[in-house]
Amino acid sequence: MKALSMNVLAAVARAPRADFSLETATIENPRDDEVLVRILGVGLCHTDLVARDQFIPIALPAILGHEGSGVVEQVGAGVTKVRPGDRVVMSFSSCGHCARCEERLPSYCQSFPVLNYSGRRADGTSGLSIGGEPVSANFFGQSSFASHALTFERNLVKIDDPEAPIELLGPLGCGFQTGAGGVMRSLACPAGSSLAVFGGGPVGLAAVMAAVVQGCATIILVEPIAERRALALDLGATHVIDPAAGDVVTAIRAIRPDGVEFAFETSGRVHVVESALASLGSHGLLGLVGVPPNPQDALAINLASAITYGHRIHGIIEGDSDLDTFIPELVALYKAGRFPIDRLIKTFPLSEINAAVAAQHRGEVVKAVLVP
Missing domain, CATH: 3.40.50.720 (NAD(P)-binding Rossmann-like Domain)
Incomplete structure (x- = not known):
């Protein structure tokens, strides 16, 4: 029988304009509609920083990160889109049934703020805790500044190309x-x-x-x-x-x-x-x-x-993106040498997230990608 939860390493935002702290958090097993992803890379985005600094008023402490990529480890009973072992890029959450979602414009989902900025699932729970206390998570339906993330089918894009460098592809999900x-x-x-x-x-x-x-x-x-x-x-x-x-x-x-x-x-x-x-x-x-x-x-x-x-x-x-069609298009352009995102990226260990923030702020790095 699988454990009900496990410990993960996470970068935690505890105060506006303060450094992130590396802490051990407890993450739940995926519910029926959720997917557990082992993070191989996560982009550092300006939106993460404005959330930490409370432009987006997510309750602190919070585990942020919304440009994650990695490998599926577990899936809930109701998940059919991916299975363990699949390589995936994670992006934003959307409801899938409002007028904009039905027009294949999920970034204008009428529930976008609640689904992406609230720090909670729809029922008010988090899925992650530190020292027994829930912390804000579910940021953009993923909170991927961590070694593992809970996410949903609609957030995920499966990357079938085995040669695509999955650890660098997370920023395709946002920036x-x-x-x-x-x-x-x-x-x-x-x-x-x-x-x-x-x-x-x-x-x-x-x-x-x-x-x-x-x-x-x-x-x-x-x-x-x-x-x-x-x-x-x-x-x-x-x-x-x-x-x-x-x-x-x-x-x-x-x-x-x-x-x-x-x-x-x-x-x-x-x-x-x-x-x-x-x-x-x-x-x-x-x-x-x-x-x-x-x-x-x-x-x-x-x-x-x-x-x-x-x-x-x-x-x-989000560039009016329809995730399941546009992200694979960008991966194909990258593989063809026409969208060379690797020229913009510098990788940092997740433990050096604060150094990555500083380097990006100084303009020394175009895009930092954190590798747990």
Whole structure:
């Protein structure tokens, strides 16, 4: 008979803006609708940090992490999608039956906040505890800053290719999926089009690579870190702009006098969003994915200008991804050398999560992946 629970190693957020602590937690066996995954790699995402810092008000202490990948160890009695031994990428939770889920737009699930941010299952339980006390878990339906995670069938994408480096694929579940999907699905940039990407972090550079896949003719990256600008050119950007060198809108219009057809903003900073909007040409489309530093941040729009030029703004969650089709598409692009995510990744042991956070904050690492 299997044990009812087991001990796992987890990185725990106990206070806003404080270091994570490595602790032993107890994880339950999967319920009928759950899957236990042994984590082989988990991306460190800005969203994990804003949750720790309470922009997302998940109760602390919490086990975060939402870009996990690994191997299925146990499945509940009602699970049919995967079985023990399957290699999987984990992504966000969705209900599967609301109007948006039925449209194959699960990232706009009407229950998305409750399912992904509450830190609890639907019945209010956690599934993880420390010292006998429940802790917030179930973050994005996984909480993968740990050696093992409980998740659900809808969160999982089975990776059939035995040669795909499963330990590096977790960020396809959020950051890389957001950047790539933003360009390939949300904006659906056609071949020959022009795109300006604001921010050269993992989401922005994934957008650059996706723009190359789409065949965009002009791909502009606006990014203050020189090494990231150089990397973007290597990945296929046609132009890069240092925002410290002068007015960004002027620089973009020197490249495209009529403005760009598409802009993709990843920083969430109001003044950058304003520059992105001002860089658009007639009937241009701006995609927003950046989490703002302040929940009250708002954008002022000149209504006459928006109407005159037909400018459009599209808020984007998870790149409008339909997990079971889009993540395998990205894996295939990676294997074909067209979406080289390994060039953005540096791995750290899970025990060095705080060093990874610091390195990513300093801009020394584009994407940290933690390996338990």
